[in-house]
Amino acid sequence: MHKLQVGIMPGRRRNAHVRIIGLLAHIATGKMTLNGENQPGWEDLPEIIFEEIYSYLTPKQRHLASQVCSTWYAAFYSPRVWETFILEKKSLTRRRFNFFKGIQRELCPRKTQMCLYQVGRYFKKMKIVPTIDYFNVYEFLRILQAFLSFYEDYPMPLLKTFHFTFACESFDISGRQIHGTGGKMLEGLKSLMEALNGVKYFTVNQLMLANDDLDGVLESVSKQCSQSIIRLEILDFSSSPYPLTAIVNCFENLQTLVLGPHNVDDEVVLLLAGTVLNELQLVQDRYTCDALPVSADAWRLAREMAPHLKVSLEIRGRTKDELLLQPHAPVYKIVLATPTYRITDLLMTSVIYNYQSTLEIFAQKVFVRGSRSFHDRCDTSVLSLVRHCPKLHTLIVSERMSTMTVILLAEEGNLENLYVRRYALIKKADWPRCSNWTMEFYRGVKYSAWSYGRTRERIEKIYDKRWSFLRDKQFSAL
Structure with missing residues (x-):
């Protein structure tokens, strides 16, 4: 008889998930019994506990766990367990031997059909992650489109979020290759988008389409979802600058739009200002091509037409490009999520000049290496902002x-709200006295700065609430 103890300590949730997965694997394979033989144990747990456990397991692990007993089998078909479906590299695949490449994994149509038929009605969020097995992705899109079109009643009424990211980057003996979607893959994706119904949050990233392939893509999305979509994300939609004027006519209730700066021009901004759009997010990454900003006159006119419109600028990923600032746009948020982009005096001067009256959030979310010297750090720039x-x-x-x-x-x-890293702070009082600081204030700040504890206490007194420096793990979770 084995005695099993699973302790979940606060702050160690990830390790707890690993222990639970290992536990279920032991139970499913018959290597362990709980609480002795013929004694009530885990089969008598409340249903909500089973749902919580199943939500952390992969589909294969869920299948193994469902073979333990009838109670665990019933929990396998709980709607909460299948709220999120993620198609990964090995999802719904089988092993097959290839004479030239050896053992390969290909999508199993039977597994895919059974999965959609048995639990597809519970899906609330579907995410297709980037994978270089293009044939498997194409087959899944084709089978899913056939499944949605076969029934008279829509078989996925709960599906509200669809996320598709194409693997546009690959590596071979010649180096890094960037290629876009096209051919059968694009046809399959357009057919699937025409079959989707009632989706509210729609994401299609890294298609990298050529200008000849752009016609009809947005129309495919809006065929069934023109009124339901409230958030649309289409990053790296084209491989070259191409204004997406069709967005205005395709989506009536769009509230948040996320796209690259190379898909926006003066005409697009003015057209969007005449809609109910609340937020426009312009995002740059390593695949974004060079583009020109929208003119300041267009942004001024857009602010007059739509005072409620807000704009956010973000740069992410490992890119060496600079953040493309939109002159005098109603920017309320700036996000720097790249390890190669530091805060500089030039950046802060431009931000203050263009967004002094509108900026509400400034976030640098990725760790950046920098000098310890006061003159090379960002202290003066951030304080000026x-x-x-x-x-x-x-x-x-x-x-x-x-x-x-x-x-x-x-x-x-x-x-x-002020968030800084504990391990990036230097315990120093290296500021010279300013003319508008009293000697008492200057001495008090210097005294507090020579201690982490006194620094935290002084800031807590200013904010009148608990405040602390963030460890790297806490900072990464922001």
Whole structure:
């Protein structure tokens, strides 16, 4: 008889999930019994506990766990377990021997059909992650489109989120290759998008289409979902600059639009200003091609036409390009999510000049290596941003700063949320005295800056709430 104890300590949730998965594998394979023989145990747990456990398992592990007993089998078909479906490299595949490539994994039509028929009605979110097995992805799109079109009543009424990302990057003996979607893959994707119904959050990324293939793609999305879609994300939609003017006529209730800056021009901005769109997110990554910003006159006119329209700028991934600033746009949020892009005086000067009256959030979410020298750090730039942007209420900085700078950020700005890394802080009071600082204030700030504890206590007193530096794991979770 085996005694089993599974302890879940606070802050160690990931390790707990691993132990639970291992537990279920032992039970499903008959290598362990719980609480002795013929004694009530895990089969008598509440249904909500089973659903929580199953939600952390892969489909294969769920299948193994469902063979333990009738109770576990019933929990396998719980709607909550199958709310999210993720198609990965080995999902719904089988092994097959190829004389030239050896053993390969190909999509199994029988498994796919059974999965969609048995639990497809429970799907609320479907995500197809990038994979270089294009044939498997194409086969899944084809089978899913046939499944949705076969029944008179729509078989996936709960599906509200669809996320598809094409693997546009590959590596071979010649190096890195970038290629777009086209041919049968694009035809299969368009047929599937025409069959989807009632989707609210639609994402299609990294298609990298040529200009000849762009016609009809957005129309395919809007055929059944023109009124239901409220958030549309189409990053790297084209491989060259191409204004997407068709968006305005395709989606009536669109509230959030995410796309690259090379798909926007003056005409697109003015057309969007005449709709109910609330937020326009312009995102750059390593696949974004060079583009020109929208003119300042177009943004001024758009602000007059749609005072409620907000714009956010973001740069992500390992790219060496600079953030493309939109002159005098109603930008309320700027996000730097790349390890190669540091905060500089030039960047902050441009941000203050263009978005002084609108900026509310500035976030640097990725760890960036920098110098320890005061003149090479971002202390003066960040403090200047806080001083000149009165609406700025959230600031996230991952670069090195001194404890005195953190105190000044809390003292002189209107910040409500300040997030800094504990291991990026330098315990120093390296600021010279400014003319508008009293000697008492300057000495107090310097005294607090020479201790992490006193720095935290002073900031807590300013904000009148608990505040602390973030460890790297906590910072990454923001």
